[in-house]
Amino acid sequence: MRRSSNIPAATLFLRLILWLLAFVTITPFLLLLLTSIKSKADVLRGAFALPAYPHFENYVDAWNAGHFNIYFWNSITVVIPVVAASVFLGLLTGFAFAYLSFPLRRTLFAILTLGMMVPAEAFIIPLYYEMRYLGLINTYAALIVPQIAMSIPFSTIFLASAMQQLPEEVLEAAVLDGAGRFYILRKIVVPLMIPAMSTLALFLFIWTWNEFLIPFILVNDDAYRTLPLGMLFFQGRYTVNTPVLTAGAVIVIAPLILTYLIFQRRFIAGLTAGATK
């Protein structure tokens, strides 16, 4: 490794500050976790005081009274088809941009990248009326379909640039063997793309799980709210019941923290690869 021997005192001081900063950064999450297992009386004794014993019933309350059972199920119902369809469509479109020629190639690429720069806030009004016209307001389709459409630019560009890194010889050999293109995509390209596809799936999972504006505008029926939305309306009802409110927040972020800790190397590698491209 680069340098590990005899670390001077200055570095030790620096490291102390770094670790202090890291601790301060995660303090909100620690406080959240601590408060979520307190009773209402415990909260009045101070944010940093420990409860006599953990009150896990806050989670039961949030889950049942706060409808988190519905929101959690909705989030799952939305995130799975969004990730699956986005990766699949991204593979097809990415394959085209990586290897194939077609009319208006540059124009189409520019139009696609436009969608990565224009935020959903800019077109949410026409989208709302379009969904209303199609009779899709307050359906799972309202949460799923626009989300897939919005993820197509990133999926395409991410997978196309990953495909361009593949060794051309492998593909040429397959073509010489007389394999059809869809067969090559399925049997040769896709297996080689597994790492890129799983990184992409990870990103899409996080983004879809965290999405706020689309469900906020396109759904107003409690039965279709996803977790971040449920949290917002939950906040309205439980502002005074801090332990249950914080338990709700923990339910929303726990799957994210779990996913992050499991896949964190892949996540950061993908992030930097995607960002500096």
Add this chain to the structure above:
Amino acid sequence: MKRSALDGSQHTNVIYLVPGLLLYAAFVFGPIVAALGLSLTSWDGLTMPKWVGLGNYAALFSDSRFYIALRNNAELMIFYCVLPLVIGITLAACVWNLKQREQLALRTFLFLPYIMPTAVLGIIWAWLYNPAFGPFNQFLRAVGLGRFALPWLGDFNFVLPAVGIVATWYFFGFCMVIFLTGIQRIDPSLFDAAKVDGASARKTFFWITLPLLMPEIRVVLLLTVIASIKSFDLIFTMTRGGPANATLVPNIYMYQLGFELNRFGAAAAIAIVGALLTFVINFAIHRLLGSKSKGLA
């Protein structure tokens, strides 16, 4: 682009494009174009839209609330873009020569806020800032700074920095991670040469690390500037633009005009101005900091 071995006839090639692009056209590109058209009309969402040309834009630029929103957005950029960039690059310079395991652990903690839903972070921070029983003020009182225990989100002067700090907290670990990869990309012999020449750590940073990190600085600026212009979730859940417009930003104003007052034409005009602003700043960053993007097209 050189022709690939996989290339076929243009008719069959199009089959690979159609499903994705059709969906994209129907639910992203179409609505973008429609928003542009809508911004040229006056529409209440019920009756037929009335053509007003650039009337909505003219009205916006003589609307004092819109200027307040733009100014707030500019001030928020200090917290969304400048602070995370400066803190991130400083941290990266400090962390990069630590041992692999320690580096990974620090990175894991500092990056954590970035994967969270900003709407939920807003709700969490609204609780942290609560004047009566929020942990933030309790901490201030506990360490003897009780006179600084303010109603942060209700105070006209402090609410913008209070919201801004959350954005800084959200982004600085992300910036650090990008800069860390950037530093690892730099040829180590440059650092060794500087060491041999007896350059101080500060000189090495300003004369080697910083100039060579320009591509990463550009990326970080682009992403944080876009995030600051599209900021909605965090502000909506923390303050809804209040108190008294102190945290009003264009997208909150767009939401109020559109979905609360049914003035959809005017709201679309704000959305378009925001998108244009993103393009202009994007372009400026590319021009000022240079780019060597190797595009696909």
